[in-house]
Amino acid sequence: DGGITQSPKYLFRKEGQNVTLSCEQNLNHDAMYWYRQDPGQGLRLIYYSQIVNDFQKGDIAEGYSVSREKKESFPLTVTSAQKNPTAFYLCASSDGHQETQYFGPGTRLLVL
Amino acid sequence: AQSVAQPEDQVNVAEGNPLTVKCTYSVSGNPYLFWYVQYPNRGLQFLLKYITGDNLVKGSYGFEAEFNKSQTSFHLKKPSALVSDSALYFCAVREFSNYQLIWGAGTKLIIKP
Numbered sequence: 001d002g003g004i005t006q007s008p009k010y011l012f013r014k015e016g017q018n019v020t021l022s023c024e025q026n027l028n029h030d031a032m033y034w035y036r037q038d039p040g041q042g043l044r045l046i047y048y049s050q051i052v053n054d055f056q057k058g059d060i061a062e063g064y065s066v067s068r069e070k071k072e073s074f075p076l077t078v079t080s081a082q083k084n085p086t087a088f089y090l091c092a093s094s095d096g097h098q099e100t101q102y103f104g105p106g107t108r109l110l111v112l
Numbered sequence: 113a114q115s116v117a118q119p120e121d122q123v124n125v126a127e128g129n130p131l132t133v134k135c136t137y138s139v140s141g142n143p144y145l146f147w148y149v150q151y152p153n154r155g156l157q158f159l160l161k162y163i164t165g166d167n168l169v170k171g172s173y174g175f176e177a178e179f180n181k182s183q184t185s186f187h188l189k190k191p192s193a194l195v196s197d198s199a200l201y202f203c204a205v206r207e208f209s210n211y212q213l214i215w216g217a218g219t220k221l222i223i224k225p
Contacts, residue, residue: 043215092156
């Protein structure tokens with residue numbers, strides 16, 4: 001069953017804590033993306049990666065970090081520097097950065 | 113600068129009637145245009161895209177969209193709405209030479225039985 005998986009579905013963060021959201025794809029896609037979705041707004045790009053061991057900041061990268069050590073994995077860490085982390089986080093991948101993006105089911109991050 | 117506008121926050125349609133969800137865009141070059149659908153607490157599902165060619169694009173679940181270059185629009189349409197079409201719909205655009213998708217704010221589509 002091919003696709004993009006994200007875990008966990010729900011994640012709770014305590015004050016001052018770093019948390020990591022998982023994104024895995026078995027589509028053999030080169031490019032991967034992280035978006036943040038807030039109510040009433042479109043998706044905003046946090047980071048993207050076109051190839052392994054390379055990634056670039058999107059529009060709202062402050063307070064977030066990523067790594068791309070394997071083609072199929074692109075984890076996102078929400079650091080304590082991100083003061084308003086409550087949101088729905090979506091991971092996507094595409095076969096080349098100019099192709100259609102396909103999305104995972106999302107992770108909802110809540111602050112305790 | 114690139115931008116996308118979805119002028120309606122919500123669209124209400126009776127089941128069986130035709131539906132239209134509007135999208136207008138602004139890019140400096142040739143646009144790539146996309147429609148996605150999102151069901152509650154789920155990821156986005158790709159519906160259709162326009163790259164080049166025929167201005168009428170057909171996609172999943174009976175949806176289609178018409179590219180209008182002069183009006184810079186890419187409205188999503190379906191001839192006969194189903195209750196199961198109720199969801200949040202997003203339009204997105206990027207320029208040919210640019211990697212980044214620019215997203216509209218989304219339109220909530222409600223189909224009433």
